[in-house]
Every structure is written in structure tokens, then in C-alpha cells.
Amino acid sequence: MSLASRIIPCLDTDGARVVKGVNFVGLRDAGDPAELAARYNSEGADELVVLDIAASRDRRPTFLETIRRVAAELAIPLTAGGGIRSLDDARSVIRAGADKITVNTAAVERPELISELSGEFGAQAVVLAIDAKLDSASGAPHWDVRVRGGRESANLDALAWAQRGIELGAGEILLTSMDRDGTQSGFDIALTSTISRAVSVPVIASGGAKNPAHFAEVFSAGAADAALAASIFHDNVQSIRALKQFLASECIEVRLPC
Amino acid sequence: MTAAAPIALIDYGAGNVASVERALQKLGVSTIRVPMPGELDEARAIILPGVGHYAAIIRALDEHNLRAALLDAISRGIPFLGICLGLQALYSNSEEAPDLSGLDLFRGLVRSLPSTVKLPHMGWNRLCVQRRSKLLEGLSESDYFYFAHTFAANGAADEVVATCEHGASFTAVLEHKNIFATQFHPEKSGAAGARLLQNFVSLAA
Numbered sequence: 001m002s003l004a005s006r007i008i009p010c011l012d013t014d015g016a017r018v019v020k021g022v023n024f025v026g027l028r029d030a031g032d033p034a035e036l037a038a039r040y041n042s043e044g045a046d047e048l049v050v051l052d053i054a055a056s057r058d059r060r061p062t063f064l065e066t067i068r069r070v071a072a073e074l075a076i077p078l079t080a081g082g083g084i085r086s087l088d089d090a091r092s093v094i095r096a097g098a099d100k101i102t103v104n105t106a107a108v109e110r111p112e113l114i115s116e117l118s119g120e121f122g123a124q125a126v127v128l129a130i131d132a133k134l135d136s137a138s139g140a141p142h143w144d145v146r147v148r149g150g151r152e153s154a155n156l157d158a159l160a161w162a163q164r165g166i167e168l169g170a171g172e173i174l175l176t177s178m179d180r181d182g183t184q185s186g187f188d189i190a191l192t193s194t195i196s197r198a199v200s201v202p203v204i205a206s207g208g209a210k211n212p213a214h215f216a217e218v219f220s221a222g223a224a225d226a227a228l229a230a231s232i233f234h235d236n237v238q239s240i241r242a243l244k245q246f247l248a249s250e251c252i253e254v255r256l257p258c
Numbered sequence: 259m260t261a262a263a264p265i266a267l268i269d270y271g272a273g274n275v276a277s278v279e280r281a282l283q284k285l286g287v288s289t290i291r292v293p294m295p296g297e298l299d300e301a302r303a304i305i306l307p308g309v310g311h312y313a314a315i316i317r318a319l320d321e322h323n324l325r326a327a328l329l330d331a332i333s334r335g336i337p338f339l340g341i342c343l344g345l346q347a348l349y350s351n352s353e354e355a356p357d358l359s360g361l362d363l364f365r366g367l368v369r370s371l372p373s374t375v376k377l378p379h380m381g382w383n384r385l386c387v388q389r390r391s392k393l394l395e396g397l398s399e400s401d402y403f404y405f406a407h408t409f410a411a412n413g414a415a416d417e418v419v420a421t422c423e424h425g426a427s428f429t430a431v432l433e434h435k436n437i438f439a440t441q442f443h444p445e446k447s448g449a450a451g452a453r454l455l456q457n458f459v460s461l462a463a
Contacts, residue, residue: 003381003382004381004382071280072280075446076447095276099274099277121309122310123378124309124310124378125406172378199376200376200377201377202380226381255402
């Protein structure tokens with residue numbers, strides 16, 4: 001008996017609609033968030049993440065309404081994020097129906113935000129999202145933390161930042177490889193394994209998934225606790241049900257939908 | 259009480275009250291959020307959902323004068339379901355807030371799971387059924403439930419009907435007379451969780 005490896009579809013939204021693009025550019029419409037949420041819930045997704053990638057102040061009410069509509073479709077946990085900069089932002093997202101919140105750039109700028117959120121909602125509700133990019137200039141493998149949708153360096157080492165975030169109260173790490181995101185060339189196994197084996201909380205691997213073998217690899221060699229993907233699920237390229245059946249056949253423990 | 263009477267959800271500001279409410283609405287059950295002690299008298303059943311820090315749930319019960327009313331309702335035989343922190347609150351105390359007193363309906367200290375495993379214990383896990391229970395009717399050891407916690411109660415006690423394991427064995431489901439509780443979140447546990455909530459609702463009919 002042990003924890004099942006989790007499959008987590010991610011809905012990147014512009015507030016109202018699901019959008020997709022490579023490395024955060026060239027966005028196009030990929031559907032209605034509530035409709036996709038309902039489909040993933042019934043296909044056996046273990047959790048759902050919904051992100052507001054625009055995260056502009058004036059579109060906030062629209063995103064909160066999206067969270068409400070998505071939450072109403074789910075019998076599984078919901079994580080929401082994008083633009084959460086304060087306890088008040090987080091409260092409105094939780095009140096709209098999210099079980100967990102994810103923070104990224106705002107936590108880099110003001111790390112105490114993590115403690116504030118963890119103090120109010122508990123560590124199990126605080127997911128620290130880290131966008132990591134290989135820094136090939138250094139000798140030993142080292143990943144640099146990127147912020148503002150990957151455009152800027154935070155001048156932080158990804159592992160050191162993960163550990164600091166956990167000390168401050170993060171209960172989970174959502175680790176995205178900026179080198180792999182959107183490439184469909186597989187998860188970054190070296191990155192995921194390095195972080196996941198070193199930290200005391202669950203790690204969700206993200207970026208680069210295309211086929212079931214990529215997921216099997218990130219759970220075994222990558223030591224990921226969960227794996228997240230977006231476009232391969234939205235486009236019906238990969239059904240969650242078939243993915244889980246494949247993983248079960250590879251002796252990876254998953255919760256098979258009935 | 260008639261079956262039409264609502265099920266009272268104790269609303270102390272925890273994040274999962276709305277989720278429990280939605281899950282029950284999908285089963286066709288009417289609910290009422292209870293922030294005040296008097297309203298517990300009307301309920302045909304009481305649910306204490308909880309998520310976050312142990313201190314928050316215990317302080318809220320005391321600040322809203324709910325402790326006595328809740329204990330009174332339970333002693334009158336009203337079916338009670340505790341979820342996550344709502345299970346932990348039934349014990350004497352917790353390591354998470356050692357200065358506070360729990361409801362003390364069951365003896366024992368709620369402790370942290372061992373740091374030899376990743377914490378929080380987050381995700382879908384299965385149960386090890388210890389004995390027959392009403393709450394788990396129609397469910398089995400092949401069903402997965404969603405857990406999100408770091409602290410847990412000792413799984414060896416008499417009231418325990420199912421345990422789970424994450425670094426150590428701990429209480430996943432307890433059942434004693436009209437008192438029921440789960441460490442996992444049935445409201446987030448898909449079809450298996452809905453079945454468990456349906457079982458509880460049937461008990462409260």
C-alpha cells in the first residue's frame with residue numbers, strides 16, 4: 001500500500017478560456033475550462049490545476065468565476081494560481097473553490113508570502129511553482145529559477161529555492177522545466193530527480209510530456225510524485241484513462257478510473 | 259427528525275466547507291452551514307469538515323461556543339462525521355498545537371507522521387480495513403481516497419475501522435456508535451468518496 005502516482009491536467013487560461021502556446025508565446029484557444037474539467041474528472045484525473053497566465057488585475061473577477069465553474073465540475077482536488085500576490089488574493093481563490101493555491105514570481109519577490117499562506121491555509125494548500133532552466137555555464141548541473149513567465153532570471157538556484165520555500169511552509173513543489181516546456185520531448189529527468197530526491201515534500205513534474213513512456217520515466221527515474229501536462233490532454237492526443245492503464249502495466253501504482 | 263431536515267455543516271471558515279456542501283448537493287441532500295451553536299439542535303446529522311491547522315479548528319469551536327453544543331448533540335446520538343482535522347479534533351490533543359485541548363471523545367495524542375517519508379501525505383491512497391463498518395459499506399481495499407495531512411491518530415485503537423500507511427500506520431476511518439470520521443477527504447475522493455458520503459447520509463435518514 002502506497003501513494004498512487006498522480007496525473008494532473010493543467011488548464012492555462014487567459015482568465016476565461018483555456019489557451020495554449022509554446023514557451024508562453026503564440027497563444028491559441030483550447031476550449032472551455034469547465035467542459036475540460038468535467039471531462040478530466042470523469043476520465044480519472046487525480047487533481048486539476050487551473051492557472052491564469054494573463055493574471056491582470058482587471059480580469060481577476062473573470063478568473064474567480066472560472067474557478068467557481070471548474071470547481072463545480074470536480075470531485076477531485078483543485079489547485080489555482082497565477083497572479084496571487086497577497087493573502088487576500090489567495091482567500092478569494094480558495095473561497096471560489098480551490099483547495100490549493102500556487103505561487104511563483106510573487107513568492108520570489110517576497111518569500112514571506114509563502115509563510116503567510118501556509119499559516120492561514122496549512123502547508124498542504126501551498127504549492128510553490130518553480131520554473132527552472134539549466135544553467136550550462138556552471139560546472140556541476142545547476143538550474144536557474146526563472147520568473148515572469150520564464151522571461152527573467154531570479155538569480156536563484158532551483159534546489160536552494162525549493163528548500164527555502166519548504167522551510168517557509170510550502171507543502172508541494174510544482175517544478176516546470178523551461179528547457180522542455182512545450183517541446184514534447186519528455187520531462188526533464190535530471191532536473192526532476194535532483195529536486196525530488198533532495199526535498200521533503202511531494203514534487204509535481206511539468207514540461208515536455210508527450211507520450212505515456214515519458215510519464216513512466218518521470219515517475220521511475222525522475223522520482224516524481226505527480227506529473228502535470230496540458231496540451232496533450234486538451235487535444236485528445238492522450239486520454240488519461242489509457243495513460244493510467246499503460247502506467248499500471250509498467251507496475252507504477254495509479255488510481256485506475258472505474 | 260425527518261429525512262428532509264438538513265445536515266449541518268460546521269462552518270468555522272475552513273476551505274473545504276463549500277466542497278463538502280457541493281458533494282452533498284450532488285447526492286440530493288440539503289445542508290445548512292452552522293456558525294452558531296443553537297442551530298445544531300435542528301440537524302439530523304452533523305459534519306465537521308476541516309483542513310489546515312489544528313489550532314484553527316479548536317479555537318474556532320471555542321470562539322463560537324460550539325464545543326459544548328457539539329458534544330451535547332453527539333451524546334444525544336445525532337450522527338456525526340468528522341473529516342480530516344474533524345477526525346483529529348475528536349482526540350485528546352495534537353502535537354501540532356500541544357497547548358490546546360481537543361474534544362477528547364477518544365483518548366490519545368495526534369502525532370506527526372515520521373519524517374522518513376515525504377510530508378504532507380498528499381495524494382491518493384488505499385485503506386487497510388480492520389473490521390466491518392457502516393461507513394465503508396460497498397467500498398473495499400481497492401478503492402483510493404484523497405489524503406492531504408501531516409498529522410494523524412494512532413491506528414491501533416478500538417474505534418478504528420480502517421488504517422492507512424505512510425511511513426507508519428495511522429487511523430484512516432473511525433466509527434463508534436454515532437461517531438464517524440475519515441482522515442481523507444471524501445468530498446475530493448471521486449466516486450468512492452461520494453459512496454462514503456452516501457453511506458453517512460443513509461445512516462442519518
